[in-house]
Amino acid sequence: MRRKLKSRRHGKKAKSVLRLPDLEHARSAVLSSLSNADAQRGYSHAIDEFVDWYCSEPRLAFNRLVVLRYRSHLESRRLAPGTIILRLGAVRRLAYEAADCGLLSADLAAGIRRVHGLRKIGVRLGNWLSAEESRALWEVPDSGRMKDKRDRALLALLLACGLRRHEAVSLRLRDLEKREGRWAIVDLVGKGGHIRTVPIPDWVRVQLESWISAAQINEGCIFRRVDRSGQVRGDHISEKAIWHIVRKSARRAGLSNVAPHDLRRTCARLCQSAGGELEQIQFLLGHVSIQTTERYLGSKQRLRSAVNDHIGIEPDE
Numbered sequence: 001m002r003r004k005l006k007s008r009r010h011g012k013k014a015k016s017v018l019r020l021p022d023l024e025h026a027r028s029a030v031l032s033s034l035s036n037a038d039a040q041r042g043y044s045h046a047i048d049e050f051v052d053w054y055c056s057e058p059r060l061a062f063n064r065l066v067v068l069r070y071r072s073h074l075e076s077r078r079l080a081p082g083t084i085i086l087r088l089g090a091v092r093r094l095a096y097e098a099a100d101c102g103l104l105s106a107d108l109a110a111g112i113r114r115v116h117g118l119r120k121i122g123v124r125l126g127n128w129l130s131a132e133e134s135r136a137l138w139e140v141p142d143s144g145r146m147k148d149k150r151d152r153a154l155l156a157l158l159l160a161c162g163l164r165r166h167e168a169v170s171l172r173l174r175d176l177e178k179r180e181g182r183w184a185i186v187d188l189v190g191k192g193g194h195i196r197t198v199p200i201p202d203w204v205r206v207q208l209e210s211w212i213s214a215a216q217i218n219e220g221c222i223f224r225r226v227d228r229s230g231q232v233r234g235d236h237i238s239e240k241a242i243w244h245i246v247r248k249s250a251r252r253a254g255l256s257n258v259a260p261h262d263l264r265r266t267c268a269r270l271c272q273s274a275g276g277e278l279e280q281i282q283f284l285l286g287h288v289s290i291q292t293t294e295r296y297l298g299s300k301q302r303l304r305s306a307v308n309d310h311i312g313i314e315p316d317e
Contacts, residue, residue, distance in 0.1 A: 016108060017059045023051050026098035030090070035095070038191050041166070046090035062104060064111035067091055071115065085117030087138060088106040128269050129255070134159050136253045137263075138207075145215060146230040151245050153211040154223055156204045158246070158260060162267035162285045163198070164190065164238040165260050171222050173212070176200070187285070198284040268296040 018026070027047050034040045053070060070091065074084045092113050099109035129137065138155035141148035151303040157163060163171070164274040167190055177186045183205050200208070210267050212222065221236035242260055250258035264285065271281050 005160075007196055016063065016105060018054075018062045018103060020051070022098065022103045023094070025053070026094050026101060026103060026118060029097040029101055030093050036192060038166070042086065043090045043093065046087045047094055049087065050094070061108075062095065062098070062112070063108045067095075067112050069116045071201050072195040075118070081118040088117045091115075091290060097183070117136055125255065127259070127265065129159075129262065129266045130274070131257070133213055133253070133255060134263075134266055134270065137255065137258070140249045140252045146232070147226040149211045149214050150226060151249060152224060153207040153309070154242065154245060155206075155249060155263070156207045159267055159270075160197050160201050160204045160241075161185070162264045163188075164264065165242045165277055168242060169221070169236055171241055173217060173219055176208075190286040192288070193258065194219060194286050196283060200283060219279060265296050272297050 009181050027044075031040050034043060054060060054062070054066070054071060067088070071084065071088060074087055074256060079087075089138065092115070095104060095109040095112040098104035099106050104123045127306055138152060140157055141151040141155070154168060157168060157171075163185075166169065167188060171185065171188075175185050175188065176183060178184075179186060182202075183200045185200065188193055188198055208222070211217075215224065215226075215232045217224070217232075223237050223242075225233045225234060225237055225241070227233050246260045246263065247260060250256070268281055268285060271284065274276070276295075277288065277291060281297070282290055285293060285296065287296075
């Protein structure tokens with residue numbers, strides 16, 4: 001049963017305009033109510049974006065009209081309907097917690113809860129690389145430099161094993177084990193806390209060993225920062241660093257608009273092209289639903305041999 005919103009006054013009247021300290025308090029309440037690390041990361045990013053926009057305007061009331069304006073702002077950025085839905089969901093949660101903490105009027109929070117995102121129509125076309133493009137991408141970094149050894153191993157792992165960014169960031173040396181006569185990432189904790197084992201192709205293992213040996217990594221996270229002098233620094237890299245590595249390497253390979261998640265999609269499609277079973281690809285990527293794997297494969301629509309290419313009404317050649 002949905003609990004009723006009540007403004008806890010504590011001797012003060014609930015506000016209509018929230019200051020930055022109020023927003024930070026409500027943000028902390030939202031994040032503390034979430035137990036999943038992926039959900040916390042997503043909500044944190046969405047709330048921070050809204051707070052930046054909200055505080056950039058002078059003394060805006062936090063109400064339904066303002067959230068509708070924010071939705072228009074998101075639409076003007078040409079974001080996907082699914083992304084807008086997620087962003088607004090975080091704002092509604094923020095308003096709910098602000099009202100529950102006595103910072104916002106319950107009536108205003110109720111109005112904000114009625115603001116919904118755009119309806120998703122159709123299936124958004126993803127971005128996949130061909131086998132030739134994929135090979136050109138991971139071979140771009142020169143294996144002679146320390147930073148390139150890391151980037152080469154990272155790109156190979158993303159393309160051949162389909163890891164998410166946060167999975168690659170948190171990957172530790174102890175996660176690599178030999179199972180059934182081959183190396184694998186064992187008990188990898190992925191999105192939603194789901195656990196899977198990811199087999200590592202031999203050629204990827206060679207790239208990993210080259211980096212691990214050169215960086216003299218004996219324990220802890222595998223991928224770490226490298227400074228300009230080629231010295232390994234810190235105990236891990238950030239997800240943003242992976243984004244920059246992929247984008248920079250893609251530009252050097254002559255590829256445009258390539259994001260880290262495109263390498264995960266590419267892994268799925270290349271596995272299918274090589275004869276991989278749909279169920280095994282699902283295991284590899286750690287999808288709970290087989291429908292999610294099908295979307296990664298782009299099996300809904302073929303563009304190279306489209307169904308409307310030869311329908312009997314074409315002019316004679």
